[in-house]
Amino acid sequence: MMASLISGQRFIFWQVGTGDSTTVSVNNEVVMQVDIRHMASAGEGDDPHTPIVDVLAEGLPKRDGVPYLAAFALTHPDTDHIQGFADLMKKVVIGELWFTPRVFREYKKDLGDDALAFRAEAMRRTESMIAHNGQVASGDRVRLIGFDDLLNDPEFQGFPPEYLTVPGNWVFEIDRVPLSHEFAAFIHAPFKDDSAGDRNETSLAMQVNLISGGTVSKALLFGDLSYPTIRRIF
Numbered sequence: 001m002m003a004s005l006i007s008g009q010r011f012i013f014w015q016v017g018t019g020d021s022t023t024v025s026v027n028n029e030v031v032m033q034v035d036i037r038h039m040a041s042a043g044e045g046d047d048p049h050t051p052i053v054d055v056l057a058e059g060l061p062k063r064d065g066v067p068y069l070a071a072f073a074l075t076h077p078d079t080d081h082i083q084g085f086a087d088l089m090k091k092v093v094i095g096e097l098w099f100t101p102r103v104f105r106e107y108k109k110d111l112g113d114d115a116l117a118f119r120a121e122a123m124r125r126t127e128s129m130i131a132h133n134g135q136v137a138s139g140d141r142v143r144l145i146g147f148d149d150l151l152n153d154p155e156f157q158g159f160p161p162e163y164l165t166v167p168g169n170w171v172f173e174i175d176r177v178p179l180s181h182e183f184a185a186f187i188h189a190p191f192k193d194d195s196a197g198d199r200n201e202t203s204l205a206m207q208v209n210l211i212s213g214g215t216v217s218k219a220l221l222f223g224d225l226s227y228p229t230i231r232r233i234f
Helices: 052-059 085-091 102-106 113-131 148-152 227-233
Strands: 010-013 022-025 031-034 066-073 093-099 141-145 183-189 205-212 215-221
Touching: 010 205, 010 215, 022 215, 052 066, 052 085, 066 085, 085 113, 093 113, 113 141, 183 227, 205 227
Parallel strands: 031 066, 066 093, 093 141
Antiparallel strands: 010 022, 022 031, 183 205, 205 215
């Protein structure tokens, strides 16, 4: 029954305990996942938590018979926001990754296995984007979130700037599909001057709008930003 909810236009906030797993269903073909937490006990007996990887694999739209997730956006790589990602990659095709590279500067020593899997996949795609000037197929795409000086870093030199989104700007497409009549994401953070602050302040934060006729439904997704940073956003 849960899987059937991944259709039409809606936000789905899955029950995963601490952490986040938010599904943004734009339409019957385009679905974005923001963070994931698939607990080992989920789906067993009376455990109340959603087995999110299984739900996505079953309920996502199909491309060539394979579950297709248009985009996965990572706010930050704490385990309760990325748990299950490696398993998700085995079961679905992910068109595009959204992430802010700053999170990996702050999390150098204590990345879990799923965070390491995400970082490896993100950097593989980044290298492909650089090598092909952004002209890569779905499944190899990334959207970087950060500031222009990010592209001066050695691992990002040559990255096509049109796929870098600076906070304070809107995104109207997912996996290169223009969706301005249905979807808009305003990137709030991370702020440029938080680079020396607590690592949670590197979280990707965005306002996601789903548009249907004259109605706009909104969700604010802040990762683990602290109160002072959220107050700055407001």
